[in-house]
Amino acid sequence: MARGRAQVDAIARRRRTRCCVHRGPGRSGSALVLQLANGLASASSLFLLSAGLTLIFGVTRIVNFAHGSLMMLGAYLAYTLIGRFAGAGMPGYWIAVLLAACAVATLGALLESTLLRRLYGAPELLQLLATFAVVLVIKDAVLALWGPEDLLGPRAPGLSGAISLAGGALPSYDVLLLVVGPGVLLALWWLITRTRFGMLVRAASENRMMASALGINQRALYTGVFALGSGLAALAGALQLPREPATLGMDLASIADAFVVTVVGGLGSVPGAFIAAVAISLSKSLCIALGSVDIGGVTIEFPKLTAVAQFVLMAVVLTIKPQGLFGRAPDLTPPAATERHASETPIGRATLIGVAVLAVAMALLPLVADDYTLVLTADVLVFALFAASLRLLLGPGGMISFGHACYFGLGAYAAALAVRNGWDTPVALLVAVPVAFVGALAFGWLCVRLSGVYMAMLTLSFAQIVWSLAMQWDDVTGGSNGIIGVWPAGWLSSRAAYYGFVLALAGAGIAALAAISRTPFGYALRAARDSPLRAGAIGVDVRRTQWVAFAIAGGFAGLAGALYAFSKGSVSPESLAIPRSVDALVMVLLGGVDFVLGPLIGATAFTWMQDALPRATEYWRAIMGVVILALVLAFPAGVAGAVSALPRSRPSP
Numbered sequence: 001m002a003r004g005r006a007q008v009d010a011i012a013r014r015r016r017t018r019c020c021v022h023r024g025p026g027r028s029g030s031a032l033v034l035q036l037a038n039g040l041a042s043a044s045s046l047f048l049l050s051a052g053l054t055l056i057f058g059v060t061r062i063v064n065f066a067h068g069s070l071m072m073l074g075a076y077l078a079y080t081l082i083g084r085f086a087g088a089g090m091p092g093y094w095i096a097v098l099l100a101a102c103a104v105a106t107l108g109a110l111l112e113s114t115l116l117r118r119l120y121g122a123p124e125l126l127q128l129l130a131t132f133a134v135v136l137v138i139k140d141a142v143l144a145l146w147g148p149e150d151l152l153g154p155r156a157p158g159l160s161g162a163i164s165l166a167g168g169a170l171p172s173y174d175v176l177l178l179v180v181g182p183g184v185l186l187a188l189w190w191l192i193t194r195t196r197f198g199m200l201v202r203a204a205s206e207n208r209m210m211a212s213a214l215g216i217n218q219r220a221l222y223t224g225v226f227a228l229g230s231g232l233a234a235l236a237g238a239l240q241l242p243r244e245p246a247t248l249g250m251d252l253a254s255i256a257d258a259f260v261v262t263v264v265g266g267l268g269s270v271p272g273a274f275i276a277a278v279a280i281s282l283s284k285s286l287c288i289a290l291g292s293v294d295i296g297g298v299t300i301e302f303p304k305l306t307a308v309a310q311f312v313l314m315a316v317v318l319t320i321k322p323q324g325l326f327g328r329a330p331d332l333t334p335p336a337a338t339e340r341h342a343s344e345t346p347i348g349r350a351t352l353i354g355v356a357v358l359a360v361a362m363a364l365l366p367l368v369a370d371d372y373t374l375v376l377t378a379d380v381l382v383f384a385l386f387a388a389s390l391r392l393l394l395g396p397g398g399m400i401s402f403g404h405a406c407y408f409g410l411g412a413y414a415a416a417l418a419v420r421n422g423w424d425t426p427v428a429l430l431v432a433v434p435v436a437f438v439g440a441l442a443f444g445w446l447c448v449r450l451s452g453v454y455m456a457m458l459t460l461s462f463a464q465i466v467w468s469l470a471m472q473w474d475d476v477t478g479g480s481n482g483i484i485g486v487w488p489a490g491w492l493s494s495r496a497a498y499y500g501f502v503l504a505l506a507g508a509g510i511a512a513l514a515a516i517s518r519t520p521f522g523y524a525l526r527a528a529r530d531s532p533l534r535a536g537a538i539g540v541d542v543r544r545t546q547w548v549a550f551a552i553a554g555g556f557a558g559l560a561g562a563l564y565a566f567s568k569g570s571v572s573p574e575s576l577a578i579p580r581s582v583d584a585l586v587m588v589l590l591g592g593v594d595f596v597l598g599p600l601i602g603a604t605a606f607t608w609m610q611d612a613l614p615r616a617t618e619y620w621r622a623i624m625g626v627v628i629l630a631l632v633l634a635f636p637a638g639v640a641g642a643v644s645a646l647p648r649s650r651p652s653p
Contacts, residue, residue: 030167032289037165039285040278041174041243044181047277048236049254050261051188051270052229058205058268059225062116063124063453065131067233068255069138074104074234075246076142079151082241090157101235108230109223116226117219118633124452125394129589130632132582135251136625143248144619153241173242180239184232185274192270201225205268256464256578260310263457264317266327275325280310301472308468311461315446318458322450355597362503366496374499375567380600380607381506382564387587387599388513389556394585395593396517397549398529399448400456403463404557404584406443409576411436411558412565413470416483425489429505429562436558437551439466444550448543460578467576482572486565502563509556514596516552525549590631 053067077100085092111134119127159176162169192198200221203210237246237254244250261280265272287309290302305312317325366374386408393399414435418428443462447455470477477483492498516522527535528542535542565571574580583606591602609627613620 032286034165034168034170035285035289036282037170037178038174039281040181041177042285043277043281044177044184045236045240046257046261046281047181047274048184048232048239050258050265050273050277051184052232052236053258054262054265054268054270054273055188055201055225055232056229057262057453059201060112060116060120060222061124062119062127063131064229065128065255066111066134066138066251067229067258068251068253069135070104070108070230070233071237071254072246072248072251073107073138073142073237074100075153075237075241075250076146076151077103077234078238078241079146079153079246082153093156097235097238100238101231104234105227105231109227111230112223112226113219115629115633117222120222125400125585125589125593126632129586130629132586133625133628133632136621136628139248139251140619140622140625146246148248150245150247152245155242177239181274181277185270188270197224252578256460257310259457259460260314263327263454264310264314264324266324267453269324269326272324272326280313283309283313304472305468307471308465311464311468315458315461315465318450318454318461319446322454324454359507363500366499371495374495376607376611378499378502378567379564380603381502382560382567383583383587383607384600384603385506385509385563386557386560387584387591387603388510389553389560390584391588391593391599392513392517392549392553392556394588396522396525396529397546397553398526399546399550400452401447401459401581402456402578402585403459403461403581404553405576405578405580406459406463406466407436407440407554407557408561408564408580408584409466409470409571409573410439410554411561412571412575413477413483413561414558415562415565416486416571417476419486420483425492425566428566429559432558432562433555436561437555440554440557441547441551444547444554448546448550460581463576463578463581467573470573470576477573480573482570484570486571487569488566492566498567502567505559505563509559510600513556517596521545521548586628590628 049067049071052070053064056062056064056067078097081096081099082093085096088095115130115134116127119130156173156176159172161172163172163175164170192201200216203216204218204221237250257280261273261276264280265274265276284306287302287305292301292303321327362377365377369377386404389407390401390404393401393404411432415428415432418431419425423431443459447458447462450458471480473479487493488498488501492501517525524535524540524545527538527540528545532542561571561575564575587602587606588599589602590605591598591600595601609620609624613623617623
């Protein structure tokens with residue numbers, strides 16, 4: 001009942017706010033002022049979240065994908081603690097908020113000291129995979145403790161009213177948030193510039209190797225910084241609770257925004273994070289305030305741009321200033337002198353025999369398997385092709401992409417639109433691949449100018465822009481409902497026939513990608529990855545080589561997307577969303593970046609877990625997260641890497 005009353009009150013407050021903001025054409029100026037003030041209030045929570053992320057990355061160099069989960073956990077803990085301290089009035093409310101932040105800060109310190117400390121010398125992709133596993137574990141922990149319902153917290157005591165602003169009403173709680181953001185910025189500035197802890201943070205951010213040589217206790221420093229960043233994330237969630245409900249989906253939604261703010265402001269720059277948070281929040285508020293605008297007979301609905309405004313801003317900033325507004329080239333030297341890229345495992349006779357046996361077995365599968373097994377195996381093949389296309393970038397190319405689902409989705413939508421226009425399945429596939437290739441060619445021209453996290457975030461921004469178009473272009477893409485009725489031609493209507501079709505195309509695609517990495521082009525790509533200066537000195541056009549590889553990977557991803565659309569009979573914006581890109585990353589890393597068969601092994605393991613675990617337990621994500629963590633810690637080279645190392649680990653007779 002309490003939850004229901006809270007949600008009813010929230011809806012009423014939102015209706016009152018909308019009435020105050022949009023009160024007729026004569027009040028457009030008032031609506032704009034109030035909307036911008038609301039945006040500044042939202043910027044405070046976004047800044048707190050992003051400041052914690054930028055502090056953690058600046059010192060530890062960990063790309064913490066679980067940072068949004070810490071914010072979510074802070075919101076849920078605050079909801080519970082506020083209920084426990086409800087009788088204490090205003091002091092009890094703020095004590096509950098601070099206790100939630102402290103609890104999550106303690107959890108962050110424990111997470112750093114027990115898990116992430118083992119990964120400081122590991123490649124960034126393994127760190128990403130480990131923190132993604134933490135996301136899965138925390139999500140199911142929250143589901144088990146609080147249930148699936150959205151939880152909206154009460155207004156802070158004494159801040160339930162509103163103040164008059166520009167002829168309208170601004171909630172008093174938003175006024176508080178307007179003060180909190182700059183206050184936290186000043187506190188962090190004092191901490192970093194006026195204390196010994198801040199001096200150590202600056203030293204570790206600028207040169208970790210030198211800081212270690214000077215005797216700085218890096219373990220204690222990293223733990224302290226991670227705890228501080230985690231506490232700030234939890235505080236952001238707790239402060240946002242009266243304005244937005246705590247939901248199980250706020251982890252991925254918030255981490256996307258936090259990454260954008262951190263990258264736009266410049267990795268490691270707290271003032272940059274503040275300015276970026278303000279700019280992004282104001283841009284969203286401005287889109288809402290503008291409403292629908294008629295320009296030259298064309299109606300532009302600016303409120304629909306709020307889902308993509310931050311990604312457009314990030315793409316523009318990174319194109320002009322690759323290091324962000326206040327960023328500098330980070331010191332990415334690992335704590336120990338480790339080899340950043342292992343040599344690609346050669347294909348021996350035993351591997352070729354194994355591949356041949358596997359191909360024959362899969363070709364004969366329709367003789368013994370039921371329809372469900374054929375569908376599941378076809379999905380494995382499609383995702384293996386998708387992962388193999390990403391592996392060309394991650395392995396031989398050394399390029400990190402957080403938005404590879406963009407080209408998977410482009411291929412799926414192109415095939416679906418072709419079928420809707422009456423084209424046959426093979427023709428639709430011939431359309432899908434060039435569309436995805438051209439999309440990757442266009443976006444890749446800008447992406448390959450960057451490297452590391454900056455490149456990864458630019459790929460994410462382009463993917464989110466395309467996702468937003470698919471969500472809102474109802475006349476063409478069907479909007480959030482997508483396109484249905486995308487079935488293959490009659491001669492491919494049976495499960496066995498379509499399975500054979502997928503096996504042939506996906507197998508050929510995986511083989512082609514494996515062959516590309518062993519051509520002169522593939523060797524030039526690895527040379528550009530390992531030493532761009534030396535590669536350029538011997539005549540390799542580094543940027544052009546990476547650009548071509550980016551486009552090739554996009555084309556094969558488009559083929560995988562088209563096959564997936566025909567398999568499911570429909571396509572939706574989920575094909576372009578962040579989780580799809582993360583799935584591909586997980587598959588590649590599970591199988592092993594440096595192994596040709598890694599994508600197939602990773603896709604098999606990941607698809608099987610996604611299929612079997614949900615049928616066994618409600619908390620399947622946590623089990624998958626634990627399995628991924630075990631693989632990261634025990635088999636950092638992936639499953640294929642662990643298997644290939646077995647013969648070499650046996651003692652000689």
